[in-house]
Amino acid sequence: MIKKLAVLISGNGSNLQAIINSTKDGILKDVAKIAVVISSNPDAYGLERAKQAGLKAVALDYKNMPKEQYDEEVYRHIKESGADLVCLAGYLRKISHKIISEYKSKILNIHPALLPKYGGKGMYGHHVHEAVVKNKEKKSGATVHFVDDDYDTGYIIMQKEVFLNEDESHEDVAKKVLVVEHEIFPQAIKKAIENEQKKTNKDK
Ligand code: GRF
DSSP states (O other), X not given: OOEEEEXXXXXXXXXHHHHHHHHHHSTTTTTEEEEEEEESSTTOHHHHHHHHXXXXXXXXXXXXXXXXXXXXXHHHXXXXXXXXEEEESSOOSXXXXXXXXXXXXXXXXXXXXXXXXXXXXXXXXXXXHHHHHHTTOSXXXXXXXXXXXXXXXXXXXXXXXXXXXXXXOHHHHHHHHHHHHHHHHHHHHHHHHHHXXXXXXXXX
């Protein structure tokens, strides 16, 4: 049975695009489909990507809504979509405890570093790559993990490394890591779906 994805975004949506492409003619074809795209930012370019792909999209305005109302709206749209998995694709907001407990081991996040290094509150986007460059790391990479109540601490589903040259800027590192993000997010979604199916078969 094709699994339904709720994909949450906050910005450019290049990871959303990778998932869209993969459901169309990649490894997620006939495995998963995007039931809804939910954005925390009404100006996110990812909403345009969703529109181009003919997907149901919800634009919430995190900055101009009380937190409780925002969290309830996110929960309601995930629930109404019938999503089997929730994918945080460049999503910058903390997921409410209510969603985490109801979707335990069903929320996947992409992080632009090799967790557990360079993770935690405030470690997102360029902050991650600047720290990697500052520490003269020889490698970085991307991680897909299940989301729990802390930042970037859930069970790691998949990681992939990129090797860095000495003089690379944090922008260079971000570009290299983003390529790997787009590769492993669809693979990790597929792996999570297959693992879930194995568990269900075993319980029969
Ligand atoms: C990416 O670096 C991703 O790792 C991080 O947000 C950035 C932008 O992602 N979570 P996207 O282009 O909006 O998918």
